[in-house]
Amino acid sequence: xxAEATLAxxxxxxxxxxxxxxxxxxxxxxxxDHLRAKPGSTAEELGAxxxxxxxxxxxxxxxxxxxxxxxxxxxxxxxxxxxxxxVDELDLRRPLEFMDKIKVTTLRQLFYLTESVxxxxxxxxxxxxxFDGDLxxxxxxxxxxxxxxxxxxxxVTARIDPWFFDNVDIPAGSRVLDLAGNTGxxxxxxxxxxxxxxxxxxxxxxxxxxxxxxxxxxEQGVADxxxxxxxxxxxxxxxxxDVVLIxxxxxxxxxxxxxxxxxGVRDALEPGGQVHxxxxxxxxxxxxxxxxxxxxxxxxxxxxxxxxxxKLSTFRSWMRERGFTITNTLAQHPAELPPDALPLQGxxxxxxxx
Numbered sequence: 054x055x056a057e058a059t060l061a062x063x064x065x066x067x068x069x070x071x072x073x074x075x076x077x078x079x080x081x082x083x084x085x086d087h088l089r090a091k092p093g094s095t096a097e098e099l100g101a102x103x104x105x106x107x108x109x110x111x112x113x114x115x116x117x118x119x120x121x122x123x124x125x126x127x128x129x130x131x132x133x134x135x136x137x138x139x140v141d142e143l144d145l146r147r148p149l150e151f152m153d154k155i156k157v158t159t160l161r162q163l164f165y166l167t168e169s170v171x172x173x174x175x176x177x178x179x180x181x182x183x184f185d186g187d188l189x190x191x192x193x194x195x196x197x198x199x200x201x202x203x204x205x206x207x208x209v210t211a212r213i214d215p216w217f218f219d220n221v222d223i224p225a226g227s228r229v230l231d232l233a234g235n236t237g238x239x240x241x242x243x244x245x246x247x248x249x250x251x252x253x254x255x256x257x258x259x260x261x262x263x264x265x266x267x268x269x270x271x272e273q274g275v276a277d278x279x280x281x282x283x284x285x286x287x288x289x290x291x292x293x294x295d296v297v298l299i300x301x302x303x304x305x306x307x308x309x310x311x312x313x314x315x316x317g318v319r320d321a322l323e324p325g326g327q328v329h330x331x332x333x334x335x336x337x338x339x340x341x342x343x344x345x346x347x348x349x350x351x352x353x354x355x356x357x358x359x360x361x362x363x364k365l366s367t368f369r370s371w372m373r374e375r376g377f378t379i380t381n382t383l384a385q386h387p388a389e390l391p392p393d394a395l396p397l398q399g400x401x402x403x404x405x406x407x
Contacts (some may be wrong), residue, residue: 063089070160075116077152084281085137088123092133097134148393150205151195155347157201158188159355166354170223174358186358189305193261206301210238213331213398218246220400221329223296226251230294233286233302234258237266243298255280257291290317297322300331305352306360308371316376324407328377333362334399341387346396365399377403388389 100107118125124135162177192199234256260283270276336342352361381402
């Protein structure tokens with residue numbers, strides 16, 4: 054790559070946040086919804102509909118016209134959806150939920166990324182919220198963080214769990230532990246997607262999640278098969294289980310903490326016990342990875358101040374090192390994902406080495 058080409062690439066980074074918010078704001082203001090309902094509206098009509106000045110609306114739409122999302126009639130001055138008209142509204146929910154999550158949990162906090170990397174903690178949470186801890190702890194006391202994150206994670210779980218359960222083995226009648234299972238959605242999906250006589254699933258997470266978890270079990274009609282144990286994975290992992298699920302969790306920590314989690318799971322399992330890991334991963338050739346565009350800065354600057362996805366081969370090596378025999382690994386094929394998908398997921402299945 055020439056020096057000129059390298060500098061041209063810098064321009065993409067310089068305008069990134071502005072382009073992001075310009076597009077998202079057109080949805081938040083209701084401009085896109087109005088154009089879907091009343092194509093051909095002028096800037097004046099749009100301004101009146103969304104409560105903004107016509108000149109401001111026109112400025113916001115310049116980028117969308119440039120990108121081909123929206124078209125402008127040079128004769129009437131009216132605007133209409135262009136490429137956006139071809140996208141189903143349900144499909145649009147995926148990127149819009151992710152963009153809302155980025156706005157609320159990422160965009161502001163990344164102002165402090167440099168300081169977060171130096172301190173090893175998400176400084177933005179301290180500066181913006183007065184909270185000295187990680188994002189997952191902050192969500193327990195800050196409703197805006199919790200609401201944005203929760204909407205996205207529920208939709209992500211609903212999409213990814215069918216693929217996960219299609220590719221893991223949970224023997225009939227197993228006692229299953231969903232490690233760091235939050236408010237029980239993973240346990241509910243286990244019961245519904247891998248049903249068998251005698252199957253029991255326990256969510257293990259911080260004690261503060263118990264009330265919401267048990268309520269979800271009752272509402273979903275699985276309270277007789279699902280239970281909750283409160284605790285800290287870094288203190289001890291409950292014993293007496295045949296299968297342990299670790300989903301969306303290992304990527305939150307650095308290698309030494311991942312090893313501590315794996316050691317706890319290994320010690321809790323009998324020889325031959327199974328563990329299934331679901332985790333966002335980087336492509337083996339990092340230059341092919343979309344995941345790397347977002348997740349390093351998110352985890353280091355906004356989530357925990359450490360951790361981040363790894364290549365599937367790295368997770369496989371770590372599990373072997375901690376006393377597991379790998380029985381299967383699987384990575385999502387990028388071609389099978391929605392075109393707007395950002396994370397690439399991987400599954401690692403293993404048994405405790407005798």
